[in-house]
Amino acid sequence: MCRAYLDCDARCHVNTPSLSRARIWPLPPLVIVAMIPFLPQSFYLNRGYTRWFHLMSFAYFLTRSTFLRKVLILQGISICAGWYSVIPFDYFVDGTFCHVLYRHMPRAMLSHMMQELACENDDDRCGYVMLNTSVSILMKALSHVLDIIAHPGLLYLLHRLHRRAGGTLRDVFAWPVIVVAWHASRTWSAVHSYHNNGALAFWYYGFDVYKVTNLDSYLVSYVAEGVCFSVAILCRLYWDHIERSLDSSSKANVMDRINESMEEKDEDEDEYPLPNLIHSPSTISSGSMSDADY
Numbered sequence: 212m213c214r215a216y217l218d219c220d221a222r223c224h225v226n227t228p229s230l231s232r233a234r235i236w237p238l239p240p241l242v243i244v245a246m247i248p249f250l251p252q253s254f255y256l257n258r259g260y261t262r263w264f265h266l267m268s269f270a271y272f273l274t275r276s277t278f279l280r281k282v283l284i285l286q287g288i289s290i291c292a293g294w295y296s297v298i299p300f301d302y303f304v305d306g307t308f309c310h311v312l313y314r315h316m317p318r319a320m321l322s323h324m325m326q327e328l329a330c331e332n333d334d335d336r337c338g339y340v341m342l343n344t345s346v347s348i349l350m351k352a353l354s355h356v357l358d359i360i361a362h363p364g365l366l367y368l369l370h371r372l373h374r375r376a377g378g379t380l381r382d383v384f385a386w387p388v389i390v391v392a393w394h395a396s397r398t399w400s401a402v403h404s405y406h407n408n409g410a411l412a413f414w415y416y417g418f419d420v421y422k423v424t425n426l427d428s429y430l431v432s433y434v435a436e437g438v439c440f441s442v443a444i445l446c447r448l449y450w451d452h453i454e455r456s457l458d459s460s461s462k463a464n465v466m467d468r469i470n471e472s473m474e475e476k477d478e479d480e481d482e483y484p485l486p487n488l489i490h491s492p493s494t495i496s497s498g499s500m501s502d503a504d505y
């Protein structure tokens with residue numbers, strides 16, 4: 212008994228800190244939602260959709276929400292598709308390679324890569340000139356490293372965590388995940404359309420968020436995003452159709468087995484019929500008849 216008591220006491224002392232940490236960490240999702248109004252507007256206003264993706268990823272690591280992780284994976288796929296569709300579009304249309312990437316780097320890096328041109332008047336957008344110095348080349352290479360980490364790198368990390376938890380792509384392409392991820396993108400557009408243009412729009416166009424040469428880059432990004440969600444919807448419809456087909460076939464197999472068992476039972480009864488019972492007058496009836504004769 213003493214040994215059992217000591218073992219129990221040791222387990223209690225070891226598990227108590229972990230239990231207390233489990234009550235505090237991870238944070239409940241409602242705590243994160245309650246913190247949103249206290250965030251500085253510079254965190255999410257006039258910031259790219261990737262910034263929202265990073266903030267939501269930070270919320271996932273605080274909450275460990277499985278559903279939020281699925282939303283982030285689908286969200287990351289659509290963001291990467293849109294972002295890496297804009298880069299070749301700018302190259303073939305405007306003759307600029309990754310200028311949209313370089314222009315969104317921190318100011319400490321941006322000053323070594325490009326030089327802003329003076330504006331002729333307040334209405335015109337200022338131009339810029341890309342530098343080709345050794346420091347500029349180094350900063351451009353660092354920009355691509357940061358780009359890989361911020362876009363496909365984070366998506367890969369979320370995907371690895373999802374696979375490690377036993378998740379599959381079918382879990383990501385679920386109807387609730389598709390709906391929430393789509394509305395998250397439309398919410399970003401609606402917020403920035405209202406903030407900058409004074410009108411709600413589900414697809415934002417403007418020069419207030421991204422430093423782009425022309426607004427056609429938004430259209431390319433939205434088309435790529437729509438293709439991603441269309442693929443997710445088609446996969447979901449296909450998988451649902453397969454599941455319904457399997458369910459119906461399994462039900463049909465069960466009914467066939469029931470019918471076969473009933474037919475086999477009928478055949479057994481026909482082959483081995485039950486003996487016919489011969490009804491004879493009971494002793495009581497015969498006795499009563501004898502008494503009547505007397």
